[in-house]
Amino acid sequence: MNRIVLVLMTAAFATCAQADSLALIPVSGAAGGLPGTTVGWGFTLTDTSTSNWIVLNDSTFIGSPVYGSYTDYVSSMFYVAGPSSTLQVSWNKALLSGTGEFDIFATDPAGAVTPGTINVDYSVFSQDPNSPTFDPSSLVTSGTFSDPVQIEVTPEPASWTLLIAAALLSAMLPGWRRRAGYCRGVLASCSFAQARPGFNWSDRAMERYASAFRLSLRSAMPRHRYASARLGSSCIALSKSRKARSNPPPIPGGR
Amino acid sequence: MILVLALLCASHLGAQVVATYDFEDGTVQGWSSFNGASTPVSTTAAAYTGTHSLLTTTGATGAGGPSILLNSVLLPGAQYTITGYLRLTSGETATNANFTIKRSDPGCSGGTCYDTIGTYQVPVTASGFAQIGGMYTVSTTETGLQLYAQLVGPTTAQSFYLDDVVITETAPPAGGTPIATYTFADGGLDGWAPFGSVTLANTAPPVADPDGDHHALLVTNRTAGYMGPSLNLLNVSGVVAGATYQITAYVLLANPDSANPTATLSTKLTNCANSSGAYSNLATSAALSSTAWTKVQGTLTFSNIPGPPSSLTFYIQSSSATDSFYIDDVTISELSPPPPNPSQQDNTGITTTFEDGGLDGWSSRTGSSTLTNTTAAAHSGTHSLLTTGRVANYDGPQISVADKMYNGSQYSISVWVMLLPADGSTHVINMSLQVTLAGTTSYPGVTGYPGVTVPADGAWHQIKVPAYNMASSYDTGAAHLYLQTVPASGNDLVSFYIDDFQLTYLAPPTIQSNIPSIFQSLSHYFPIGAEVDTTDLSGPHAQLLEKHFNSLVSGNDMKWSSVEATKGTYTYGNADSEIGLAKCNDMQVRGHNLVWATGQQTPAYATGDGTNSPANQAVVTANIQEHIQSEVQHFGTNVYVWDVVNEPLDPNQPDCLNHGPFYNVLGKSYIDVALEAARQYAPAGTKLFINDYSTTDPNRLACLVSVVHDLKNRGIPLDGVGHEMHNAINYPSTAAIVNTINTIAGTFPGLEQQITEMDLSVYNAGNNTSNYGANGGTVPASVLAEQGWLYEQYFTALRQLTGKLSAVTFWGMADDDTWLDSFPINRLDMPLPFDTGLQAKPAYWGIVDPTQLPGFGLTFSLTSKTGTQNARVWILAANNGNVGTAYATQIKGFTLTQTSGAACTPVITPPGAFPVVLGDIAAGGAASESFTIDFTGCAALARFTLSVPWSSATYNTGTYVSGNQFR
Secondary structure: HHHHHHHHHHHHHHHHHOEEEEEOOOOOOOOEEOOOEEEEEEEEEOOOOOEEEEEEEEEEEOOOOEEEEEOOOOOHHHEEEEEEEEEEOEEOOOOOEEOEEEEEOOOOOOOEEEEEEEEEEEEEEOOOOOOOOOOHHHHHEEEEEEEEEEEEEOOOOOHHHHHHHHHHHHHHHHHHHHHHHHHOOOHHHHHHHHEEEEEEEOHHOOOOOOOHHHHHHHHHOOOOOEEOOOOOOOOOOOOOEEEEEEOOOOOOOOO | OOOOOOOOOOOOOOOEEEEEEEEOOHHHHHHEEEEEOOOOOOEEEOOOOOEEEEEEEEOOOOOOEEEEEOOOOOOOOEEEEEEEEEOOOOOOOOOEEHHHHHEEEOOOOHHHHEEEEEEEEEOOOOOOOOEEEEEOOOOOOEEEEEEEEEEEEOOOEEEEEEEEEEEEEEEOOOOOOEEEEEEEOOEEEEEEEEEOOOEEEOOOOOOOOOOOOOOEEEOOOOOOOEEEEEEOOOOOOOOOOOEEEEEEEEEEOOOOOOOOOOOOEEEEEEOEEEEEEEEEEEEOOOOOOOOEEEEEEEEEOOOOOOOOOOOOEEEEEEHHHOEEEEEEEEEEEEEOOOOOOOOHHHOEEEEEEEEOOOOHHHHEEOOOOOEEEEEOOOOOOEEEEEEEEOOOOOOEEEEOOOOOOOOOOEEEEEEEEEEHHHHHHHHEEEEEEEEEEEOOEEOOEOOOOOOOOOOOOEEEEEEEEEEEEEEOOOOOOOOEEEEEEEEOOOOOOOEEEEEEEEEEEEEOOOOOOOOOHHHHHHOOOOOOEEEEEEHOOHHHHHHHHHOOOOOOEEEOOOEEEEOOOOOOOOOOHHHHHHHHHHHHHHOEEEEEEEEOOOOOOOHHHHHOOOOOOOOOOHHHHHHHHHHHHHHHHHHHHOOOEEEEEOOOOOOOOOOOOOOOOHHHHHHHHHHHHHHHHHHHHHHOEEEEEEOOOOOOOOOHHEEEEEEHHHHHHHOOOOEEEEEEEEEOOOOOOOHHHHHHHHHHHHHHOOOOOHHHHEEEEEEOOOOOOOOOOOHOOOOOOOHHHHHHHHHHHHHHHHHOOOOOOOOOEEOOOOOOOOOOHHHOOOOOOOOOOEOOOOOEEEHHHHHHHHOOOOOOOOOEEEEEEEEOOHHHEEEEEEEEEOOOOOEEEEEEEEEEEEEOOOOOOEEEOOOOOOEEEEEEEEOOEEEEEEEEEEOOOOOOOOOEEEEEEEOOOOOOEEEEEEEEEOO
16 A cells, blocks of 8 residues: 555656646636627646746737737736745636737638637746845746647527527536635645655745735736646646747847 | 541641651561662661661662652642662662652643752762751642652662651741641531531532532522531641631622622630630631632631630621521631740750851841951950941841740840941930731841930940740741831831840740649638739749639729720720630639729720810710720620729819819719719619729828718719728838728728729838839849738738728739839839749748748847846847748847836846847747846835837737846
């Protein structure tokens, strides 16, 4: 039994001991909506370092402008992931939470597909950017997370289909809510496995501080988010690339 | 019996090999002994080419040789070259030889002639093959032809080899090469069938028929003039599209008819554009007789445009509805073949610089003038060609272009000309072709008539025709290009120099088959149309049209001056052809236009005497009504929308209307007359539009609203408005276009709108002087990229106007044919989605797929922050994607907005004045700039949002916004 646990923990650690990452929610990047509606993406930001903080700066969409336009949320929010932590943010248009929104043009044809990429720029600091003693010169590096996305324009359902769908939806809503609540309570093994090897009371203190600060931020500044080692629980999409650009050399002939 | 005569290669140009004897198969290939010679044998003892030849020994007196019958090979009246190679066997004494034809002919003394082929007595030896033979024209009265090779001189038997005998037809018989002849000699109908409810019977005519076989086809039980015998030409082997045929028939009345009826050769053709059939009359005979056969002869040509015929029926009708008649000896002959396959042509062109001191193939056209290679002047090098002693205007230098220029191909032709100051001020030099086909000579102009005015100033002037479409077939060798003078009157016999003549074959462009169709890409939004003319109905232009567009509009062929230049005389041929293409490809057709307010392309009679007298008002009203009735009824449901009145607006007039010739007669009621006539006569459902330009200008838009209001308020029928959209690369803005469409849609719900003549000049609006094409230049790639991004802006906006916009039509398809090459001045413009080679431009990608535009994927980011608090250096980088160069990239601003921390005011020092230019960034490349910021007074926790508006290729724009930036 102990041997099995050890193997699982080792495997989880091996899987999660990766570079910092940002995975979209949904992980596939696929989104779909009716003409004239808005879709968007949440994200899971994973800071695998033990001493650095990741601050998100902005997001951009690289793709055809034919079927819609993208609006960035990130630059207007304050998303920070602390050392060895995961920050998970759901997309919410009203709260402007997530990476951003894609507004599908009302005139788009059903079935139209827009492939593209969402780039999220970030900065890495060796100090906590929320700490009163934070020094901006603690900037370690900056870079861009890139995730593929695909937006599909879905067909307008016929009115009777809408009615049936609405009835089915109301019938299923309580169960859906229960399942959603259950899902929110699930702890991923990644955080657990990642935290254990380096666990100490200092980490625990930081976690408490961060959680408390997060709560205060939520009440005072609802558009800010903060995460620390125990916040969030996903190690999905660990393979997402991060294009580090720490102190790049001057670009010859750039002008 | 169907006698198919010499079904020769149908795709020949003029010369075609009709027989070859190389003996390589080891047989004698039909050759036999003639006049006492030994029986020929195939041998490998010697050969001119390959391994075999024909070995023969003359008779004991040296006479005779190998021979072959050519009755079924050579056509009466046709011209041939007959050549072969002859060598004596080893040890034989040198002598002479030639080909001879023994001709049986009533015209010859004793019924037989002996015709020497080419040179008589060609020296031959045993040491090598010598060519014998030459030109030969076959007698039209011959009854038998036997070709033989003979030695001339020997008196004893001699042996010789003969090899590689080739017979080439160099000119068909007068009247063409027979394809099929119908004599009815076998007692059958020879494939003829009733056209209408008639009875056909093979019977002996009461008068001896022309070929004397006593058989003819009798047509009886006729009840209408069109009824007669018919033949499905698509079943006649050798009848192909693009060729020209002569059809000859003989007709005899079965009974006398004092009404002197005639016979007419006619065809009925059906294809995808016309399933009910198009009828044509080829020729009508003189009055028919019941005592003598009457010959009737006409020419036939047909094409595969807009689609191949599904049926092509030839029939013979009569002006009498009931007379019975005989037909006989119907002959179909090919006068000229269809254009050859370009890949099988000699496409090397001609270059003559005269630097070798010779005439380089040029000669005097008349033989009277003198051509001299001279060093007195030269455009390049040291030599040129001087023509002096001209005896007529048409006298000048000529050069053979036979087998260099081919029917159906396109050429660039250039020559430099110089006249001396002593010869007056200017002379008009004309460049033309002289071609002869089947005995008929024609002179197609190359420069156009009269020609090019050349100053007599001692300087060289280029006469250049960049793209000449060769449209003539010719007999072998019968094509020359020449230069002559064309004075306003009298003779101009001036001497002139020419140099550096260049004839260049222009390979037809090939359209890209692996790119998305424009109309399919936009099928959800609106139809996509193109303006066309008749040059777009075949070849790669038609392919481009069919692939990318599902609507068309005729550029000129439906305008008043085109269809009814003379009152009551209608010319619909070109427009019908364009509609035919549309029908064959399921395209919609816009009708453009019925009345042009400004009087452009409108015949003078349309506005009568131009006055507003009551009498003239009645005349002009009637003219408009008659013209519209005729035109809309002719095109019927083939046209779904008409620009009934074109360009009626003038914002400089108090009533917003152009005070053109129609207005001057009828006032604004001319619009009413036109729209009401169109409504009265056009098929139900046809949309009626007014169409105008620059409707994005606020004053013109206001006028459009005003005029439409007026028409609507008065109950004048109007279904929509057309916005021409002849735009420039800097005008109008996309927002202005959207505003125009929304304004009309909001003001007149239900009124249709279309963009009708869209193009996008590469020059700024109002620029009437620049020319990228000057000095051999072209439009820079950066400008084409800019144009592509503007098209992207336009179409991203237009897609979102779906429901308010029912069609978008381009004024053309490709830059090889645009009106902007001559408006507002003659210059190179490239306003359309495809370039001059019919290849997709950035403009195309901007419409169809912006991710393929140069500079797509250009992004900005902060790459580093260094330095002290009072002099922080932020480096902003632009990273280009991998599609193409991001031209003229620039940073247009750099601002910081504080979002957290105690308020402070950073001071930004940009690297230079805005816009900060990053320039052209290659695909996959990057460029960066440093911005110095003094953060004095800003706390460490102060955060900012950086905002950097940028642009590339003018219309590729964005704002880089990055939050949570600490100093």
